[in-house]
Amino acid sequence: MKIKSALSMGLVLTGLIVGGFTYTNTLKAEASSWHKESPKIARGTWTDKYKYPKGAMYDVLYISKNLFVFDDNDPHLSNLKYKKVGLNAYKFKGYEFELGKTVTDSGKWYFISKHHVRVSRLGYKFNLYK
Secondary structure (H helix, E strand, O other): OHHHHHHHHHHHHHHHHHHHHHHHOOOOOOOOOOEEOOOHHHOEEEEOOOOOOOOOOOOEEEEOOOEEEEOOOOOOEEEEEEEEEEOOEEEEEEEEOOOOEEEEOOOEEEEEEOOEEEEEEOOEEEEEEO
């Protein structure tokens, strides 16, 4: 009787050890990756509703399927890609013609609703509306 219980205990321990090694050696997927185009919630023309003087630093944002245009002073990104970095929060990257290379936009874009986006960019926080 003692031999059977010792043998079954040994088998259980062996199973747990092998199972533990198998669990720790499994590959883990990356949480988020870059996706082509822009998310549907982001597409459209966004403005600040002129709560600031017209022509202020951040006036108009235009996002289409493959183009990201933010102000006349900022670079325009084509071949747009996005990465989800939180709940309704995105980062964008694309090809900047002036530099001749792919760049990542410095801001985080929080889409509160279909008509409201909160932007955290270059130390500034502001809201844009459709």
